[in-house]
Amino acid sequence: MSIASGYLPILIMIVLGIVLAGALSCIGLFLGPKLRGEVKETPFESGFLRNGMAGHRYDVKFYMTALVFLIFDVEVVFLYPWAVQVRELGWFGFVAASVFLGILVLGLAYDWKKGALNWE
């Protein structure tokens, strides 16, 4: 047994990743409907105009959305490990997670009331 054999699963993972990604894009290429038009051809820029001055001003609502997203993102990151360990952690863990969620809900309420969720 060489040290390298321990890395075999990772090699398989990498190969699988390449094959899967390649296959999926190829399938799309062959089977997908093709409707070409000016709007369709432009690169997707998350809602921004595709050309213009580099230093132009963004609408502040993009940042608002990003911040709101952050709340839920962080929530998920911390709740997964808690959910896996929930039995071992018992009631103490439950209360701790509830406090964490409570603070996040407070943040959501703040966003809501301040109108960060209104797009227009």
Add this chain to the structure above:
Amino acid sequence: MEFITLADLTPIIPEIIVLLTACIVLLVDLFAPKKERAFTLAVTTIIGLLLALLAETQLHGKEITGFYGTVVADDFSILFEFIYMSVAIVTVFVSRHYISDNEMNFGEYYVLLLTAVSGMMFMTSGLDLLVIFIGLEIMSISSYILVGMKRKIAKANEAALKYLLLGAFSTGFLLYGISLLYGATGSTLLPEIITQIKLNGADNPLVVVGMALVIVAMSFKIAVVPFHMWTPDVYTGAPTPVTGFLSGAAKAAGFAVFVRVLLTGIPLDSANWENLFWILAVLTMTVGNVMALRQNEVKRMLAFSSIAHAGYVMVAIVVGSTSAISGVIFYSCAYALMGTGAFGILTIKDAGRTPRTFDDLAGYGKRNPFLALLMTLFIFSLVGLPLTGGFIGKLQIFSAALQDGWIWLTIIGILNSALSVYYYLRVPMFMYMREGALPEGTDLSEQTSGFALTGLIGTAAAVIYLGIFPDRILELASLSILALL
């Protein structure tokens, strides 16, 4: 591995109270009716801070650690946390009218004030470098926003941006320093680091560089020359109550970390460190005072003089004996009070505007005799005249320096103190001896808000109390040092 239990929360109860208050203030801001909103916000903040103070008194003398020894509530941290919270309370008192006059009457103002205080508290009670780092960041990020709260004023934006950029730099230094110390000792826990250094000696270049970087980062925060360049602009551009808060509480927090990290065991016995601090102390005192001589704006003068005050405290850190370190605590406390007091007076409208330059102060004594009296008291304390807290602080520091044979340092310090008399006394001189030429039709009938007055009278009383009965605080300070060493 043991789990964290409820008992671990005991040492951080005051921090939890402050953070809960921040949450409650946020809710009050959202749901309170518009009419009483501003008043309710201020009162809620003050009640929360008072509750946290009460919790501190309950923790006093117990020295409880928690979270695997990463946080501690010892007498040292409790004393410093008292300073932060007192400064925050005074700041809330003087902010009430100021923030509504300046279109920054947001609930977020109080929330950020509270989170900044909680960050300082974590900095002080942290025994782990990472906890200290996180506390420092909570404090810094809150104060960046506070500095830029006057959104429509270009100067405030400039101040906030400068503060953010230099703050980010110093954070980088601190993290790099922590990582080097971790590399050298294999731990971020302060007691662990200290044992490792004692075992293997402090000559390890990793330790030396790591310590140097931590010192640089903290020097940025307490504005030690040559890391002071941001101070005058930030202190001048920030809303005046925030300036008072930063110069009083944020600097005290910096000194608390300085003392905790440097004097609890990381050996500074070697002559090199002492010489480094010697030079920093002399530079800080002198540059601060000389630059303050040339200022026309009162706020900018106070900003430069706050650099000089940091220099006096650095003298005590050079000396490093028990009485010198209790001098650090006492001086931080006294400066926090007199600094916030002096900045607090500048928040109050006089003749339709807040005083900015020395000329604006002309005739102040006639227009507002009582406020002028309070300002004179704060200025006398900043100069270090007897019967005020500033005098006892300087006395404690310089006598400790003399006892340990730092004669030249003491002489330079006292000369600097004498230099400061010139620019400080210009304030009472303009207030009492110059006639103010006000434009026709200036409204002089304005009433000073009772809220601000309460805070300022309280501060003045505390400054006098420290000047006349310093024994109690000095005793508490030296006891807390003994627990530390």
